[in-house]
Amino acid sequence: MPGIQRAPIVGIVAGEPSGDLLGSMLVLALRRLNPNIEFIGIAGPQMQAAGAASLYPMSKLAVRGYVEVARHYFEILAIRRKLRDRFISDPPDLFIGVDAPDFNLDLELALRSHGVVTVHFVSPSVWAWRYERIHKIRKAVSHMLALFPFEGPFFEKEGVPVTYVGHPLADSLPDEPEPAKVREQLRVPVTGTIVALLPGSRLSELEHMADLFMRSAELVARARDAVTFLVPAVSRETRDLLEETRMRLGLSGNRIQILFGHAHAVMGAADVVLVASGTATLEAALIGRPMVIVYRMPWLSWCVMKRKRHSTFAGMAGLPNILAGEYIVPEFLQDAATPDNIAQALLNLLADTQIQSRLRERFAEMRASLRRDAANTAARAIYGMLQRR
Numbered sequence: 001m002p003g004i005q006r007a008p009i010v011g012i013v014a015g016e017p018s019g020d021l022l023g024s025m026l027v028l029a030l031r032r033l034n035p036n037i038e039f040i041g042i043a044g045p046q047m048q049a050a051g052a053a054s055l056y057p058m059s060k061l062a063v064r065g066y067v068e069v070a071r072h073y074f075e076i077l078a079i080r081r082k083l084r085d086r087f088i089s090d091p092p093d094l095f096i097g098v099d100a101p102d103f104n105l106d107l108e109l110a111l112r113s114h115g116v117v118t119v120h121f122v123s124p125s126v127w128a129w130r131y132e133r134i135h136k137i138r139k140a141v142s143h144m145l146a147l148f149p150f151e152g153p154f155f156e157k158e159g160v161p162v163t164y165v166g167h168p169l170a171d172s173l174p175d176e177p178e179p180a181k182v183r184e185q186l187r188v189p190v191t192g193t194i195v196a197l198l199p200g201s202r203l204s205e206l207e208h209m210a211d212l213f214m215r216s217a218e219l220v221a222r223a224r225d226a227v228t229f230l231v232p233a234v235s236r237e238t239r240d241l242l243e244e245t246r247m248r249l250g251l252s253g254n255r256i257q258i259l260f261g262h263a264h265a266v267m268g269a270a271d272v273v274l275v276a277s278g279t280a281t282l283e284a285a286l287i288g289r290p291m292v293i294v295y296r297m298p299w300l301s302w303c304v305m306k307r308k309r310h311s312t313f314a315g316m317a318g319l320p321n322i323l324a325g326e327y328i329v330p331e332f333l334q335d336a337a338t339p340d341n342i343a344q345a346l347l348n349l350l351a352d353t354q355i356q357s358r359l360r361e362r363f364a365e366m367r368a369s370l371r372r373d374a375a376n377t378a379a380r381a382i383y384g385m386l387q388r389r
Contacts, residue, residue, distance in 0.1 A: 007036040008386050011092035011116075012043065012052055013083070013107065015061035015100030017201045017234055018279040019122070020044030023098040025168045026121060027052050029379035037386075040092070041083065055083065061103055076103065084110045091116050093389050094382065098122060105133070109140035117385055121145045121378060123162075127154050128322070134158050143385065145378045148323065149369055163381045166372025169279075169286055175367070176288035176360065177268035186262065186269055192226035193350060196270035196289070197256075198263065198280045201234045203241060208296050209276055210245040212337060214256060216274065219343035221255055224350065229256045230270065232263040272349050272356075274342065277317045277331070285320040285363045286370070290356045292345045293318035293331045323366050328359060 010030070014023040024046035030037050031051060039052035042061065048054055056079050084107055087095065094117045097104030101124035108118040120141045126134050127150070137144070137160055144155050144162040155162035183190045197217060199209035217229045233239035242258050259266060264283065267273055273284045277295035284291045295317060318331050330345040332338070349355065 007038050008034065008094075008389075009038045009040065009092045010382075010386075011087050011095040011111075012039050012041040012047070012098065013061075013096075013100065013104055014042060014044055014047060014058060014098040015103050016058070017044060019099040020046045020058060022122060022168055023047045023052070023096075024050040025172070025375040026096070026098070026378055026382075029375040030383060032376075033379055033383045034386075041095075042079075055086075061100060080107055083107060087111055087116065088114050093117075094119065094386055096121055096382065101133070105136050105140045109136060112140055112142060117142045117389060119143050119145060119382055119385070122147055123151050123155065127151065134160075143381070145381065147370070147374065163377070164372070165377040165381070166374040167282070167286075167370040168374040169283055170367050170370035170372075171374055173264060173283065173286045174268070176364075179269050179271070182265050182269040186230070186259070186265055188230060188257065188269060189226075189228050192228060193224065194228050194230060194270045195220065195346065195350075196266045196273040196275075196284075197229050197231045198267070198273065198275040198284075199231070199242075200276040200278070201238065201280075203237055205276060206238055206241050206245075209294070210242055211249070212294070212296060212339065212342070213274060214245055214249055214251055215339040216342040216346070217256060218249065218251060219339055220346050223343070223347055227255070230266045231256060231258045232266045233258055233260055234263070236260075272346060274346060277333070279319070282319040282323075285323075286367050288360045288363045288367075290349050290359045291320070291329050292342060292349065293321075293329055294337045294342055295331075295333050296337045320363070320366065323369075324362060328362055 012023060014020045027039055027047055027050040042056050042058055043052040043054040044058040060079060080103060095111050097108050097120045099122040112118045118141055123144050123146045124133055141160060144160050146152055146162050146164045147167045149164060152162055152164040180190050197213045199213040200206055221227050231242055233242055239258060239260055246256050267284050267287045267289050270289055273289045273291040275281050275284055275291050275293055277293050281293050317333055318329060320329055321327050332341050
């Protein structure tokens with residue numbers, strides 16, 4: 001009937017837990033602008049709770065590294081092809097790719113060539129590595145939503161329409177929670193030293209990191225009395241792998257406590273954090289916790305990645321260091337990531353309260369620069385595109 005308009009339909013794809021969190025914030029913000037918007041694509045549990053329909057399990061996309069992706073290549077390719085065909089035959093009013101650039105950019109390229117407006121939320125880190133992707137981004141992305149302040153000028157220079165929206169985590173995470181209160185909530189020792197261990201959220205990461213993190217913890221425990229290690233697990237599978245690693249190494253369940261979820265609370269309860277390179281490093285910084293950053297991957301994946309690194313940030317991997325423009329927290333990558341190196345860095349950080357205080361000041365500055373009401377700012381930019389459609 002004349003005057004009756006259908007609800008806007010937005011295609012959306014997230015490929016991992018961090019993208020699921022960001023995507024859920026965006027879905028909720030868009031629904032505050034228009035509660036009738038329908039979201040369909042690939043969504044994790046948080047996006048689904050916000051109202052997005054998922055056609056395929058997000059876990060199918062949550063693999064990392066060239067070798068690991070190669071094992072699942074044909075399955076991932078088939079999912080993308082089916083999603084592409086669906087969205088071309090029945091186009092959404094707009095498509096949002098939430099991070100996951102290796103999956104989403106090719107999908108966006110196909111959809112944009114068929115007239116679909118494409119938005120990419122969380123810019124690919126072409127400023128750090130795989131710079132050659134910028135050519136695909138120009139063709140695939142109608143509009144980039146950037147989370148970091150330096151990304152706006154970068155993409156403008158490269159001819160990609162961009163809006164700097166800030167980082168949703170800066171809006172949602174508390175300002176430096178008091179450790180004692182968080183420890184009481186978690187029912188862990190209120191006194192003594194607590195170190196948070198965050199070796200990653202994916203099984204493929206934990207296969208290379210769990211053993212390393214727990215061996216490092218064992219060395220710290222030998223050198224320092226009254227230390228408790230808290231390890232948040234994001235799923236039953238990751239919790240089982242962490243428990244198996246702890247028992248295989250013969251480590252005490254009282255000394256190394258594996259919790260189900262509560263990653264942000266675990267960071268808030270900690271004196272320092274040992275964290276795998278990725279979004280969790282930013283989360284630790286926003287919560288104001290000193291940290292040591294570690295990453296290790298299969299040797300072949302590492303060799304490929306090294307060749308594709310961009311020199312803009314002098315090989316930095318941790319987001320706090322990239323945002324600071326200098327090394328303010330220790331990083332140990334690949335061969336340098338040994339239990340001895342990691343344990344010594346943690347012990348040095350625990351012993352130096354002046355460094356801890358300076359780091360908290362730097363992290364507070366980062367939090368202020370990233371706090372831009374990101375979800376609502378991004379939603380308003382996207383909703384403007386929807387209205388123009």
